Amino acid sequence: MSMYRRLAPRIFVPLYERLSGRRPWTELRRLRELQWRAPEELEARALAKLRPLLAHAYVHVPYYRELFARAGLRPEDIGTVSDLARLPLTGKAELRAGFPLRVVADDAPARQRWLARTSGSAGLPFEFYGDRAASDVWLASYLFFREWAGVVVPTTFYVASPSHLAANPRASPWIKLARRIVLGERVVHLSGIDLGAARFAARLRRVVTKSGYAIWGWPAYLARLGAELLEAGIELSSYPRGVVTYGESLTETDARVIERAFQCRVANHYSSWEILHLAQTCPDNPRLLHVNSERAIVRVVREDGSPAAVGEPGRVVITDLANRVMPFINYDIGDRAQAGAPCPCGRGFPTLMGLEGRVGELIRTPGGKTLSPVALGWLLTHGHRALPYIWEYQAVQTAADTLVLRIVPTDRFTREVAIEIERALTALLGSDITVKVEAVDRIALEPSGKRLIIKSELAPRSTISG
Ligand SMILES: [Zn+2]
Numbered sequence: 434m435s436m437y438r439r440l441a442p443r444i445f446v447p448l449y450e451r452l453s454g455r456r457p458w459t460e461l462r463r464l465r466e467l468q469w470r471a472p473e474e475l476e477a478r479a480l481a482k483l484r485p486l487l488a489h490a491y492v493h494v495p496y497y498r499e500l501f502a503r504a505g506l507r508p509e510d511i512g513t514v515s516d517l518a519r520l521p522l523t524g525k526a527e528l529r530a531g532f533p534l535r536v537v538a539d540d541a542p543a544r545q546r547w548l549a550r551t552s553g554s555a556g557l558p559f560e561f562y563g564d565r566a567a568s569d570v571w572l573a574s575y576l577f578f579r580e581w582a583g584v585v586v587p588t589t590f591y592v593a594s595p596s597h598l599a600a601n602p603r604a605s606p607w608i609k610l611a612r613r614i615v616l617g618e619r620v621v622h623l624s625g626i627d628l629g630a631a632r633f634a635a636r637l638r639r640v641v642t643k644s645g646y647a648i649w650g651w652p653a654y655l656a657r658l659g660a661e662l663l664e665a666g667i668e669l670s671s672y673p674r675g676v677v678t679y680g681e682s683l684t685e686t687d688a689r690v691i692e693r694a695f696q697c698r699v700a701n702h703y704s705s706w707e708i709l710h711l712a713q714t715c716p717d718n719p720r721l722l723h724v725n726s727e728r729a730i731v732r733v734v735r736e737d738g739s740p741a742a743v744g745e746p747g748r749v750v751i752t753d754l755a756n757r758v759m760p761f762i763n764y765d766i767g768d769r770a771q772a773g774a775p776c777p778c779g780r781g782f783p784t785l786m787g788l789e790g791r792v793g794e795l796i797r798t799p800g801g802k803t804l805s806p807v808a809l810g811w812l813l814t815h816g817h818r819a820l821p822y823i824w825e826y827q828a829v830q831t832a833a834d835t836l837v838l839r840i841v842p843t844d845r846f847t848r849e850v851a852i853e854i855e856r857a858l859t860a861l862l863g864s865d866i867t868v869k870v871e872a873v874d875r876i877a878l879e880p881s882g883k884r885l886i887i888k889s890e891l892a893p894r895s896t897i898s899g
Contacts, residue, residue, distance in 0.1 A: 460573030464727060465580075472781045476514055479726045482754040487511055490760040493538040496523075496531045497762060514730055518739055522750055522765040529559040533759075537562055541758040549706065561707055567755035574710035574728045581716045582700040584647035584675040588619045588640060592628060592650030592658070593680060625654025630661035638670045645674050648695065649702075652678040653886070656687035659694030660824040664843075672696045677713075679704050682789055682886060684810030686823070703788060705766055708753045712785060721773045723782040729753050731785065733772040743774045746787070769805065796830045796887055798866040804828065804836075806886035812861060819854060822846040827876045830889045836862070838870045846872065 773784025
């Protein structure tokens with residue numbers, strides 16, 4: 434293995450870049466240096482990529498041409514990143530309605546695009562095209578964030594649902610073989626749905642060498658696995674260098690359980706199927722995520738589309754700077770966050786705070802209060818210090834005025850704890866919603882394989898803005 438690690442950067446990587454014409458490692462070296470530049474310089478660089486993208490979309494994508502026309506704008510009217518607020522948002526519904534003719538660039542050759550589908554956690558699946566020419570950009574972003582998490586190691590476990598793992602472009606047998614031969618990397622996919630602690634420990638003993646390993650996975654599965662390891666008192670044969678979560682909200686509770694069980698740091702990696710590898714927890718400051726502004730412009734906006742102030746929660750709106758086949762401009766991805774202040778670490782990349790799950794995962798009380806997964810997590814962990822009593826939880830709105838908090842209890846859990854939690858939630862949400870804490874053996878997964886932290890059983894309504 435060490436031979437690979439010495440030879441890979443000097444021989445295999447330059448050879449790969451020459452033969453393939455792709456330069457992800459060159460791009461990676463650029464990112465390592467750019468992260469320390471001033472925010473103004475990085476914004477200017479993003480703007481220099483944004484301008485030609487807007488001009489391209491205006492000429493070649495009918496949907497965006499009409500969007501500009503309706504707003505009475507031309508591409509050259511967008512002179513700064515905040516000018517993007519003048520252009521209406523685009524959601525999954527619009528992209529689905531216009532696919533492919535109105536939303537795909539009319540000059541993109543068929544060989545430049547790849548077709549993908551996203552299950553759409555808001556219940557609105559849609560198809561899209563990725564841009565093969567953008568692979569350097571997202572691959573470099575992935576390599577860069579991997580270094581941030583300290584998980585550049587020979588063996589990586591992926592823990593997600595089987596269908597998600599199967600769809601991962603890096604799961605193809607060819608890419609796995611290439612990683613194994615060229616980079617000496619081994620990738621192990623494990624389905625989180627039925628991954629027990631004993632089976633994981635056994636698998637680890639068989640696969641992992643002294644040179645270390647990392648875990649990437651969905652936080653709900655990793656937290657469940659971690660809770661099981663702690664509960665059963667299972668000692669792992671070795672512990673990972675780091676854990677990286679993706680795919681769903683990382684709550685405080687889950688982060689703590691994962692860190693305790695795997696005895697390492699956990700990084701929150703923000704990536705979407707449509708726009709891969711966007712942002713990740715700062716290596717020096719777990720409270721903030723940094724956005725790779727070479728890859729995308731990420732804004733946090735109010736309901737009316739205007740920019741949210743630092744610390745103010747809003748919708749996450751993304752402009753992908755690399756995909757010219759099917760441009761995503763001012764794309765309302767369905768996530769929520771707060772715009773972050775500059776990070777004291779000294780890196781110039783923009784920041785996000787309190788990244789939260791989908792809009793559909795919010796609970797709304799009759800009185801108009803909302804409860805998000807992160808808010809619930811904060812209440813239970815910081816506000817109420819309920820961590821010692823709870824392995825897992827899920828809040829389910831069973832009726833407009835009823836909220837059931839399902840809890841998989843530890844052996845310290847008592848009826849008094851349940852009553853205290855009910856009181857704390859009622860204090861937060863108001864008395865027009867009845868809160869019941871219910872101890873359960875397990876929390877069921879959704880048909881998609883995901884575990885929702887917050888779930889609504891009310892009649893479905895559209896959560897996509899028009
Ligand atoms: Zn930072």
